Amino acid sequence: MTALAAHRTYDAVIVGGGHNGLVAAAYLARAGRSVLVLERLDRTGGAAVSTQPFAGVDARLSRYSYLVSLLPTKIVRDLGLDFRLRTRTVSSYTPAERDGRPTGLLVGGGERRTREAFARLTGSDREFEAWQRFYAMTGHVARRVFPTLTEPLPTRDELRRRIDDGDAWRALFEEPIGAVIEERFADDLVRGVVLTDALIGTFADAHDPSLAQNRCFLYHVVGGGTGDWDVPVGGMGALTDALAAAARTAGAEIATGHEAVRIDTDGHSAEVTYRTAGTEGTVTARHVLVNASPRELAVLTDDTPPPPAEGAQLKVNMLLKRLPRLRDESVDPREAFAGTFHIAEGYEQLAVAHSQASAGRLPDAPPSEIYCHSLTDPTILGPGLAEQGYHTLTLFGLHTPARLFDHDNDTTRRELLESTLAQLDAHLAEPLADCLATDAEGRPCIEAKTPLDLERDLGLPGGNIFHRELSWPHAQDGTGRWGVETRHPNVLLCGAGAVRGGGVSGVPGHNAAMAVLEAAGTTVGG
Numbered sequence: 001m002t003a004l005a006a007h008r009t010y011d012a013v014i015v016g017g018g019h020n021g022l023v024a025a026a027y028l029a030r031a032g033r034s035v036l037v038l039e040r041l042d043r044t045g046g047a048a049v050s051t052q053p054f055a056g057v058d059a060r061l062s063r064y065s066y067l068v069s070l071l072p073t074k075i076v077r078d079l080g081l082d083f084r085l086r087t088r089t090v091s092s093y094t095p096a097e098r099d100g101r102p103t104g105l106l107v108g109g110g111e112r113r114t115r116e117a118f119a120r121l122t123g124s125d126r127e128f129e130a131w132q133r134f135y136a137m138t139g140h141v142a143r144r145v146f147p148t149l150t151e152p153l154p155t156r157d158e159l160r161r162r163i164d165d166g167d168a169w170r171a172l173f174e175e176p177i178g179a180v181i182e183e184r185f186a187d188d189l190v191r192g193v194v195l196t197d198a199l200i201g202t203f204a205d206a207h208d209p210s211l212a213q214n215r216c217f218l219y220h221v222v223g224g225g226t227g228d229w230d231v232p233v234g235g236m237g238a239l240t241d242a243l244a245a246a247a248r249t250a251g252a253e254i255a256t257g258h259e260a261v262r263i264d265t266d267g268h269s270a271e272v273t274y275r276t277a278g279t280e281g282t283v284t285a286r287h288v289l290v291n292a293s294p295r296e297l298a299v300l301t302d303d304t305p306p307p308p309a310e311g312a313q314l315k316v317n318m319l320l321k322r323l324p325r326l327r328d329e330s331v332d333p334r335e336a337f338a339g340t341f342h343i344a345e346g347y348e349q350l351a352v353a354h355s356q357a358s359a360g361r362l363p364d365a366p367p368s369e370i371y372c373h374s375l376t377d378p379t380i381l382g383p384g385l386a387e388q389g390y391h392t393l394t395l396f397g398l399h400t401p402a403r404l405f406d407h408d409n410d411t412t413r414r415e416l417l418e419s420t421l422a423q424l425d426a427h428l429a430e431p432l433a434d435c436l437a438t439d440a441e442g443r444p445c446i447e448a449k450t451p452l453d454l455e456r457d458l459g460l461p462g463g464n465i466f467h468r469e470l471s472w473p474h475a476q477d478g479t480g481r482w483g484v485e486t487r488h489p490n491v492l493l494c495g496a497g498a499v500r501g502g503g504v505s506g507v508p509g510h511n512a513a514m515a516v517l518e519a520a521g522t523t524v525g526g
Contacts, residue, residue, distance in 0.1 A: 004255055004274075009284040010034045012516060013272050015260040015300065016291030016495065018046025022243035023509030024289050024494045026079045029250035031517055036283060037252060038274050040259040040459075044244045046291070047458050047465070048504050050237030050380070053317055053447055056440025058382025059392060061317050062236035064449075064458065065465075066371060066394050069223025069230065070505035071239075072150055081242040085230035086376050090339035095328055095427035096121065096189050096346075102327035102427065105189060108339055122187045130184050134194070135227075137168045142222040145473060149500050149507045150514075153475040153483050173472070177214045178206025181347070191347035196340075196369065196398070197221060201465040203312035203401045205354050206347075215470040219502055222473075229340075231376040236504065243506075263288055263300045267489045287490045289512045293467040294497040296459060301488060311451035311463030312357075314368065314397030314416055319437040319445035322389050323372070325429040337372035337393070344423045345369065345398075353399040362404060362412065366420045368397040390437060395420065402451035402462045409452045417448045467497030475499075484512040492516070 012028050014021045017039030029035045043049065047064040068085055076083060090108030097103070098121065106117045118128035144163045148154055154162065160169050171180040177198050185191045195206055198217035206213060221227040232239050248254060261280075262273040270288045274281055290297045298305040323333040344353070344365040353363035374381050374391045381390055397420055405412045425431055436444040451463020461467060471479070476499075479485075483499025484492045494512035495501060501508040 004036075004258070004281060004283065008036075010036045011285070012036075012287045012289060013038065013270070013283055013285035014289045014291060014494070015263075015272065016040075016046065017044035017244070017254060017256065018291050018495065019048045019240050019243055019504055019506060020494050020496070020501075020509035020512075021046075021289065021291030022240060022247050023075060023079070023506040024291070024513040025247040025252040025254070026243060026250055027510060027513035028516060029247060029252040030079070031513075031522055033516075035247070035252040036285075037247065037254040038258045038260045038272065039254065039256045042256050044254060044256065045237060045240035047460075048236045048240045050235030054319055054437075054439040054445040057319060057385075057437065057445060059319050059385060059390070060235050060237065060380045061319075061392055062232070062373065062394070063317060064315065064454070065236050065504045066373065067229040068232050068236075068239070068504055069228060070149070070219065070503040070507065072146070072505070072507065072510075073224075074150055075506045075510055079243070079246045081239075081246055083239050083242045084233040086233055087228060087230050088339050088376050090335055092193060092340040092342060093331060093336040094189060094193050094342040094345065095326065095336075102329075104328045104331060104336070104427075105193065106331055106335065107193075109335070118190075121189065127185060127187050127190045131190065134184055137165070137171065138221040138227060140165060141168050141172060141218075142227050143225045145218075145222045146225040149473060149505070150510050152481050153473075153479060153499060156472070156474045156476075159474040172214055172218055176207045176209065176211060177217050181206065188347045192345045192350055193342055195347060195350055196342060196345050196367075199350065199398050200396065201311060201313050202470070203310065203354070203357070203399060206351065212469050215472060218473070219470055223503075231373050233377050233379060235373075235377075235380050239504070260300060262302075263290075263491060265301070265488050265491055270488075270490055287492065287516050289492045289494040289516070291495045291509070292459065293461045293495060294493065295461045295467075297486065297491075297493055301486075301491065303487070306468060309461040309464040309468045310402045311454060311460060311465060312399060312401040313451065313463070313465065314366070314395070314400050314413075314420060315449040315454070316395035316397070316417065316420070317447050318393040318395070320391050320393060320435045321437045322435055323391055324432055324435045327427055327429050329429075334375060337370065337391075338375045341370040341372075343368045343370065343420075343427070350399070357399045357401055357404060360404070362416055362419065363399055364419075365423055366397055366416060367399060368395050368420050368423070370395045370424070400450070402455070405450045405452045409450055413448055413450050413453075416450075465496070466502035467495060470502050471499045473500050482511040482515040484508060484515055
């Protein structure tokens with residue numbers, strides 16, 4: 001823990017050392033500003049960290065966040081980050097049972113192979129051709145929208161003109177994504193695979209009139225201008241370690257073990273009060289950038305808090321001695337688990353799960369998806385583990401809102417994990433439990449986190465991984481020029497709850513730094 005000099009003044013104090021705070025710190029320090037980062041925990045990185053969760057086991061898992069799509073190469077280039085991504089060879093595999101036999105849909109391995117997989121599942125080329133047209137449309141939108149994320153917010157009309165495709169605008173920005181999916185696809189399983197991108201961390205029905213599901217879908221298909229979700233080499237911690245190094249190299253001061261507890265500002269100068277394990281102190285800043293949720297920002301500034309947020313996911317980390325064999329023998333497990341492995345995510349299954357959770361009960365068939373990062377990046381495993389064929393698995397469950405865990409978090413977590421893994425086992429030729437590695441104490445290498453666990457561990461409001469509902473990537477009333485502004489002119493929001501926040505992107509950190517530099521008349525650039 002770094003000791004701070006009393007009453008020191010900085011150009012910028014950044015509250016929170018997650019990846020967005022580190023991006024902002026690096027940009028501002030490179031522009032010659034004096035910068036202090038106050039981080040509550042004893043490490044930087046926030047939710048984007050790599051840890052060894054299993055005692056005595058040499059495996060570094062991306063414990064909370066795990067894939068990267070929305071991080072612009074501009075940020076990597078501007079900050080000179082020593083950081084690489086690897087593309088997964090398979091997009092997804094979804095097991096199913098048709099006519100009493102195990103089968104599935106493998107998307108990847110080239111166009112011909114994907115076409116054959118669609119035909120084998122559905123009996124014709126119709127769904128594959130619809131798939132091609134649909135994702136050509138989202139690809140067009142991605143190429144037009146993604147570059148705007150690090151620019152001042154466009155108006156709604158400006159963004160619509162930039163997309164320049166009326167059908168695409170209607171499909172993604174105006175009509176519930178469920179109506180669009182039902183219009184374009186006929187097969188239930190294919191519909192479900194498409195819909196899942198609208199439900200990651202978002203508790204909504206396909207036809208929700210708020211279009212929360214559309215906003216979630218949009219952020220999942222625009223990343224990088226391609227919609228690809230890649231694996232960070234060395235785990236997510238490799239990114240945040242590189243960001244912390246870039247910030248320090250540029251001159252930023254990072255104080256871990258320092259929790260900001262209050263911000264007092266007159267709009268021109270701010271005083272930040274912080275607390276450590278043994279003392280309390282204050283620092284003064286011209287600008288304060290808050291890399292925390294809008295709710296935490298309101299607490300710090302004594303403002304009216306925003307509406308409550310609610311997360312809706314189960315996060316499970318596992319280490320396996322081997323990948324399990326599949327009932328669908330036509331697919332190698334190394335291929336099936338190389339992309340996103342969808343479980344209980346047919347279109348009707350997703351609708352039923354949402355309906356049951358809305359009624360206050362755990363879904364009978366909890367939907368989820370699994371990622372095996374070690375197939376793409378074996379460096380996260382110690383040499384001995386990799387040689388023995390060990391692999392990591394990360395599971396992300398859907399439609400499990402925080403309210404379901406309020407009464408008894410531990411018991412509900414255990415019940416949900418059991419029923420979620422049962423859905424996976426239904427498609428395996430051997431129980432997953434037989435494949436789990438054990439730690440130094442002989443315990444199975446598996447851990448599960450509910451929304452309430454994420455709120456406790458990371459300060460995510462209601463366990464919401466986006467801090468609040470995702471916003472449209474265009475200006476609305478009160479969003480400001482960069483989407484990071486607050487009612488206090490010199491206090492900016494640079495976390496996931498900013499406009500164009502959510503996901504591991506660095507975009508809010510970049511945009512908050514640009515707002516500070518622009519206000520001072522500084523030329524903005526790398």
